[in-house]
Amino acid sequence: RFFRQYYNAFRSRVKNESCAPSATRSNLIDIYEKIIESDAKGFLSKVIEASRWYYLIIGKSHDETLTKHLKDLDRIQGAPAYLLLLHLLIEKNRLALDEKGYPQLIQIIQSLVKFSVRRNLTDVPPTRDLNRLFMEIVESINELSGNEIVNKIINRLIKESSSDEVFIKQLSEPVYAKNSSAVRFILCSIEENALDRKKIVGDLWAKKNKQYVWTIEHIFPQGENIPEHWVKMMADGDKAKAIEIQSQYGDCIGNLTLSNFNSEQGNKSIAKKRDLKDKKQEWYVGYRNGLFLNEDLAECTEWTVNHIEKRTKKLANEALNLFRL
Numbered sequence: 001r002f003f004r005q006y007y008n009a010f011r012s013r014v015k016n017e018s019c020a021p022s023a024t025r026s027n028l029i030d031i032y033e034k035i036i037e038s039d040a041k042g043f044l045s046k047v048i049e050a051s052r053w054y055y056l057i058i059g060k061s062h063d064e065t066l067t068k069h070l071k072d073l074d075r076i077q078g079a080p081a082y083l084l085l086l087h088l089l090i091e092k093n094r095l096a097l098d099e100k101g102y103p104q105l106i107q108i109i110q111s112l113v114k115f116s117v118r119r120n121l122t123d124v125p126p127t128r129d130l131n132r133l134f135m136e137i138v139e140s141i142n143e144l145s146g147n148e149i150v151n152k153i154i155n156r157l158i159k160e161s162s163s164d165e166v167f168i169k170q171l172s173e174p175v176y177a178k179n180s181s182a183v184r185f186i187l188c189s190i191e192e193n194a195l196d197r198k199k200i201v202g203d204l205w206a207k208k209n210k211q212y213v214w215t216i217e218h219i220f221p222q223g224e225n226i227p228e229h230w231v232k233m234m235a236d237g238d239k240a241k242a243i244e245i246q247s248q249y250g251d252c253i254g255n256l257t258l259s260n261f262n263s264e265q266g267n268k269s270i271a272k273k274r275d276l277k278d279k280k281q282e283w284y285v286g287y288r289n290g291l292f293l294n295e296d297l298a299e300c301t302e303w304t305v306n307h308i309e310k311r312t313k314k315l316a317n318e319a320l321n322l323f324r325l
Contacts, residue, residue: 078116174251194292254312
C-alpha cells in the first residue's frame with residue numbers, strides 16, 4: 001500500500017512515458033522497475049524519506065501533535081486518505097502547512113475522519129472511487145498554500161460525501177450488520193466527547209490479548225434462542241414477533257452500547273444487565289457504570305421497540321453533530 005500510495009501521490013514527478021497513470025496491485029512492480037532503471041539512487045532516497053512520514057501516518061512513530069488524530073483515521077478505516085496525507089506531510093513546507101502545532105494539518109485529518117465515518121456507513125463515494133478522488137485532490141492543491149489548501153480539501157470532501165439526510169437515514173437502520181467497526185468508532189467517539197467520561201471508563205480502545213476490552217453489547221440480545229423473559233418483554237410472549245423485532249431492531253444503534261463485561265451480560269434480563277456488579281460486588285459493571293451511553297439505561301425497568309427507536313434517534317443526532325462536515 002505504501003508503494004502504491006507514494007507513486008499515486010507524486011506521479012507527476014516520478015512517472016515517465018512508459019509508466020501507468022496510477023499504481024495498482026497488478027502493475028506496481030512494473031512501474032517501479034521502470035522508474036528505478038532510469039534513476040535508482042535518486043528515486044530510492046525519496047522513497048526512504050517518504051517511508052519515514054508513512055511510519056508516522058500508520059501510528060508507528062510517536063508524535064504528540066498528530067498521533068491522536070491519525071489514530072482516529074486508522075480506527076475508522078481511513079487508509080485510502082493516507083495518499084493525500086503523505087503528499088501533505090512531505091510537501092508541508094512548500095505548501096505553507098508547517099505552522100507550529102500543525103493546526104491546518106490537524107483540521108484536514110479531522111475532516112478526513114468525518115468523511116471516512118460517513119463514507120463507511122453510506123458507501124458514498126464507493127470504495128472504487130477513493131484512489132481517484134485523493135489523487136485529484138493532490139493535483140488540485142499544488143498551486144495553493146496554507147488555508148487555501150484546507151478550504152479546498154474540505155469543500156471537495158463535502159461535495160463527495162453523502163448528505164446529512166442520507167447519513168442520518170443509515171444511522172437509523174440496522175448499522176451494526178453493515179459495518180460493526182464504524183459503529184464501534186461512533187459509539188466510542190460519542191462517549192469520549194461527553195464531558196469527564198474518559199476518567200471514568202479509561203481507554204475505550206485498550207486491548208487485552210489482541211482483543212478490545214470494551215466491546216459492543218446488544219441490549220436486546222442477539223442469537224436465535226431468545227430467552228423467554230425477552231420474548232415476553234419485547235413481544236408479549238409471541239416468539240415469532242420477537243424474532244421479527246430482533247431482525248428489524250437488534251442491530252440498530254439504539255440497541256447498542258459499550259461494555260467491558262459483555263460475556264457476563266449476555267442474555268440476562270434488562271434489570272440484571274442494569275444492576276450487574278463486579279465479582280467482589282464493589283462497583284457497577286452493568287448499565288449503571290457511569291457511561292454517557294448508558295444514562296438512559298441506568299434506571300431502565302423495561303426495554304421495548306419504542307425505547308430502541310427513541311435512543312436510536314438520540315444517538316444518530318449525537319453522531320451527526322460529531323461528524324458533520
